[in-house]
Amino acid sequence: MNAARLPVQRPADARLLVVDEDGGLVHAQRAFFIDFLAPGDLLVANDAATLPASLAGIHVTSGAPIEVRLAARRSLDAHDVRHFDAVVFGAGDWRTRTEDRPLPPALAPGDRLQLGPLSAWIEELLGHPRLVSLRFGDAPDAVWAGLAAHGKPIQYAHLADRLRLWDVWTPIAGAPAAFEPPSAGFAIDWSALRRLRERGIGFATLTHAAGISSTGDPALDRRLPLDEPYRIPAATAQAIRRTRARGGRVVAVGTTVVRALEHAAARHGSVPAGEGLATQRLGPATPLRIVDAVLSGTHEPGTSHHELLRAFIDDATLAHVDAALEQGGYRTHEFGDSVLVARSAAARAMRGDGRAADWVRAAQQRLMSA
Amino acid sequence: MTNAILPAHAHPSSAGLAGLRILVTGGTSGLGRELVRQLHAAGARVAFVARTAQRVHALADELPSSIGIVGDVGRKDDIHPIALQATGALGGIDVLINNASILGPVPLALLGDTECESFEQVLAVNLLGPFRLTRALLGALAASARDGRGAVVVNVSSNAALEAYPRWGAYGASKAALHHMSNIWDAETAADGIRFLAVDPGDMDTPMHAAALPDADLATLKRPAQSAAEIVGLVTATLARQHAREAA
Numbered sequence: 030m031n032a033a034r035l036p037v038q039r040p041a042d043a044r045l046l047v048v049d050e051d052g053g054l055v056h057a058q059r060a061f062f063i064d065f066l067a068p069g070d071l072l073v074a075n076d077a078a079t080l081p082a083s084l085a086g087i088h089v090t091s092g093a094p095i096e097v098r099l100a101a102r103r104s105l106d107a108h109d110v111r112h113f114d115a116v117v118f119g120a121g122d123w124r125t126r127t128e129d130r131p132l133p134p135a136l137a138p139g140d141r142l143q144l145g146p147l148s149a150w151i152e153e154l155l156g157h158p159r160l161v162s163l164r165f166g167d168a169p170d171a172v173w174a175g176l177a178a179h180g181k182p183i184q185y186a187h188l189a190d191r192l193r194l195w196d197v198w199t200p201i202a203g204a205p206a207a208f209e210p211p212s213a214g215f216a217i218d219w220s221a222l223r224r225l226r227e228r229g230i231g232f233a234t235l236t237h238a239a240g241i242s243s244t245g246d247p248a249l250d251r252r253l254p255l256d257e258p259y260r261i262p263a264a265t266a267q268a269i270r271r272t273r274a275r276g277g278r279v280v281a282v283g284t285t286v287v288r289a290l291e292h293a294a295a296r297h298g299s300v301p302a303g304e305g306l307a308t309q310r311l312g313p314a315t316p317l318r319i320v321d322a323v324l325s326g327t328h329e330p331g332t333s334h335h336e337l338l339r340a341f342i343d344d345a346t347l348a349h350v351d352a353a354l355e356q357g358g359y360r361t362h363e364f365g366d367s368v369l370v371a372r373s374a375a376a377r378a379m380r381g382d383g384r385a386a387d388w389v390r391a392a393q394q395r396l397m398s399a
Numbered sequence: 400m401t402n403a404i405l406p407a408h409a410h411p412s413s414a415g416l417a418g419l420r421i422l423v424t425g426g427t428s429g430l431g432r433e434l435v436r437q438l439h440a441a442g443a444r445v446a447f448v449a450r451t452a453q454r455v456h457a458l459a460d461e462l463p464s465s466i467g468i469v470g471d472v473g474r475k476d477d478i479h480p481i482a483l484q485a486t487g488a489l490g491g492i493d494v495l496i497n498n499a500s501i502l503g504p505v506p507l508a509l510l511g512d513t514e515c516e517s518f519e520q521v522l523a524v525n526l527l528g529p530f531r532l533t534r535a536l537l538g539a540l541a542a543s544a545r546d547g548r549g550a551v552v553v554n555v556s557s558n559a560a561l562e563a564y565p566r567w568g569a570y571g572a573s574k575a576a577l578h579h580m581s582n583i584w585d586a587e588t589a590a591d592g593i594r595f596l597a598v599d600p601g602d603m604d605t606p607m608h609a610a611a612l613p614d615a616d617l618a619t620l621k622r623p624a625q626s627a628a629e630i631v632g633l634v635t636a637t638l639a640r641q642h643a644r645e646a647a
Contacts, residue, residue, distance in 0.1 A: 107490035173487040177480035194479040203539035
């Protein structure tokens with residue numbers, strides 16, 4: 030697959046590969062993804078706005094230039110913005126691929142970092158020369174002001190231009206909590222929400238602090254995703270309960286929504302309202318208790334996002350999907366094309382409801398007659 | 400109907416504002432400053448924006464736990480940093496009050512004598528600014544509505560939006576467009592649970608009014624505190640209606 034090079038959130042030609050419960054594949058236009066949902070289904074999206082998490086600055090002890098990428102936070106509390114886990118790069122900027130970025134100078138607890146107007150101290154090394162926990166010295170509103178004035182969205186070397194904050198906020202972005210955009214949400218705009226209502230499809234959100242997608246360092250990437258806090262509103266918990274009681278499907282927009290809902294369900298048996306800290310990794314052994322399908326970007330094998338799809342479909346089907354994406358010339362990365370993957374009938378049977386759906390055929394009929 | 404001031408006797412209690420997250424633009428002067436003070440006194444969690452750092456910090460110091468944000472809503476590059484600080488520090492936004500506006504150069508000029516650049520600047524602050532900030536915060540407002548907290552946007556309009564006053568061309572045109580945009584937003588977002596109100600606060604004794612009409616008889620002008628109280632009442636009543644609908 031090729032990387033999408035332009036930061037257009039909803040390119041008119043964005044494509045969608047639909048994978049049904051039986052492993053059947055359908056190529057479609059992403060603009061019509063709602064046609065693949067049925068009345069009574071519930072679409073759940075991550076409404077986190079994206080932080081300007083990239084902070085250029087100086088490692089004061091050595092005087093060396095560094096780039097700090099904030100990568101994780103322990104809670105979503107608006108006042109809890111002093112402590113972050115962060116990935117630190119040495120000299121250079123986003124135009125260099127992260128794989129080729131030098132290590133930062135040797136970092137030690139107590140080292141001071143000057144990041145524009147913000148002062149920070151390294152609290153702890155986290156088992157890798159690039160990964161630290163750090164603490165800002167300022168009050169919470171000064172940290173927000175400093176991030177707003179000095180922070181930049183995390184950039185991607187495969188893009189032609191520097192991303193601005195408006196490029197990485199989804200249309201539904203609310204409170205800033207994500208470190209990189211919950212990019213599956215780029216597919217949803219206000220017109221889509223109107224269409225959902227017209228078709229009797231529910232819409233709900235949660236806020237999940239989507240972490241960084243890759244660091245360019247294989248050892249570090251194996252530790253992703255880091256722990257991510259999330260918050261599930263009461264209205265969303267209720268909508269999920271109702272949808273499941275009525276036999277509708279819960280469709281997650283993005284892997285972060287899957288992680289939050291399945292984390293909550295694994296702990297509580299169902300999805301309660303409230304905050305949690307998602308610590309689990311999703312893969313072939315993960316039972317899906319809540320999510321019936323996921324709308325996601327396309328991801329290359331080996332990434333944690335790709336691994337998560339193995340909870341939905343078996344490896345043979347996933348191999349078919351990867352081949353179809355490759356042959357179809359689908360674009361990957363944040364501004365690329367999408368997949369809509371339904372949990373396989375086998376995975377569904379693990380939950381015991383075994384409901385067969387002909388939603389893909391129904392969507393095709395709708396699209397043909399439109 | 401979105402263009403209304405409640406009569407004074409109809410003001411509901413502002414107790415319903417406790418804990419609400421409110422952003423006011425143009426918050427350090429005239430009507431904006433009164434709004435910030437009254438909302439703060441009513442227990443709301445208030446963030447406010449203004450251009451001059453010194454004035455922002457002075458008001459933030461006066462009102463404990465208020466969030467002062469330095470920014471210019473007329474500058475495209477300031478919008479997302481403003482939205483980031485407000486939603487970040489408050490954890491979301493329930494009410495947005497687009498109050499900041501400018502007259503353009505004074506003394507006010509006939510349209511035929513108005514420089515195109517001056518006209519553009521007035522539109523940038525009075526029309527594009529509210530549009531951009533509303534768009535940046537629409538997700539947060541809709542999240543608040545889905546959460547059952549309510550979501551209200553007040554666009555401070557003017558009598559000059561409706562009446563054709565000579566020499567008020569740039570300002571009047573910007574306010575007329577703001578007023579109409581507000582009504583369209585309201586029609587489009589009603590189903591998302593977000594209400595838009597275009598409010599004419601009346602002719603007030605403010606620095607802006609003094610700049611426009613230096614010879615005005617101050618005795619005939621409203622106190623900004625009175626207009627602020629009316630807007631606070633209107634917001635409270637609108638939120639109460641949203642909450643009642645939510646409970647039904």
